Amino acid sequence: MNVWIDFDPLGSASQEVGVPSDCECRPPDECSLGEDNEALCSRSDQPLLLEEKPGDLHNDSSRLRMSPSLYRQECTPGCWLVCDPEQLTAFHLAVLDGEALALLRFFEQPASPAEAARSFSQVPRESLLSLLRLLVGLGLLLPVAARPVQGGSSEHKGNGMTLSAWLHITNACNLACQYCYVRKSSEHLTEETARQAVEAVFRSARRHGYRAVHLKYAGGEPALRLRQVLALHDYALSLGEQAHLRVSASLLTNGVALSERAIAALKERHIRVMLSLDGLGQQHDLQRPFVHGQGSFAYVERALDRLLAAGWPPSVNVTVSRRNLAGLPALLEYLLALDLPFTLSYYRENDCATNIEYLQFEEEEMIAGMRAAFAVIEKHLPRRQLFGSLLDRTHPGLGSRYACGVGHNYLVIDQHGGVARCHAALGQTVTTIAAEDPLEAVRCSSGGLRAVPIDEKEGCRACRWRYWCAGGCPLLTFRLTGRLDVRSPNCAIYQALFPDVLRLEALRVLKYGTPLAF
16 A cells, blocks of 8 residues: 655745745635644544554544545546545645555445454554554544534634735836736835834734734835835844744845846845746737836846846746736746746736736636646646645635635735735725734724635535635625625636646656655
């Protein structure tokens, strides 16, 4: 019996070298992930089984059952991926050979380890018990008396989490991206307002028991005011040291103004770079031209070369629309060859977008286009996990009742010091940085944009993927439906592609993982 497992379920190793997304409003933490091999195989949260000795296999009092919401899919002949997408506890995907799957399916009806030992007498008792321990640790087998862990009652958690804050450094930009939601102007955060903004973030972080703060320097194009960004970050580091809070940061940039000197300064301060790249050559230029109309790809590629030469590789964000969908396979082959982490985001309608008819996509063409891109990934599987990067605004493996941190663990501060819930809705401020606790004001403000729990969304309650999707981007849903309590307009795309994403992850685990033999 062989089992393959990725012991880094959130891909933390890959996130060491980049920012996971341009949208730093991750859902509120509802689970603790990332156990290593030893911890997983010796978890003590299921004492019913894990405290048993090999000789206790004949004890019929301990009964197990296969998780009722288990998902399985044959990924290669004779190998099956299994996971439980409906759990809000630690998530793990495993790949089982036929014998291991047969053992798991033995518990479709409640049974004891002793009964399994008698039915699988060809397997040594110690090996059988070790495999059962592993399956329990993965959440694929459950003690009969245990209840599946699903949506909790806590709306906001603080301890151990990171409070993310989007700092809108400037409204100015040197590009005229067709899908941008920012109304460009020369307005920017003044030095005084910027320092007050960071102080406000730290006030809320301390008050709510956060242990870390992540600052997102954005715009507009924040690199146009990089000197201010660096000075502000130095100030944030000093505040973090005083408050005993970890401080991390990222710069969301188009890259065209990144000099070698600027990159060195970012690297020195450990400010991660999130670079926007929508295609190769003309595919990128069509969506992201300069203000005067010239294409920007050559300048972005120059920045990418500089970042790689400096040993400070970025994470790449790709905005996928009808216009660049056909070029996505070539772009991903390019990024995979450079071993760069990337995130795929879908174009979202907004009042500032231009040439909308060239950007809007139909469900079937997006599904077909994404599958063509996935075929390229399958040929060039990276070691790093791609699980959470391939489906726009979803979080596979990170079960949550909320699609994002809007209204929970996320602050957006505009160039005037106003505080909003979402960076794509900067004009909808609910308080200012002068408030004693801006985060509490964001959480308690009634009406407006908010993340609705997935179990309260119409059309979502019975979906097996609901805790990975959580209804998608609430701003998009509200814009296209006028409601927050309904499923995402991209629902059909998500449902079609989740199995494809899972299969890619299983193939990656098979390629690079060492099987555990029982």
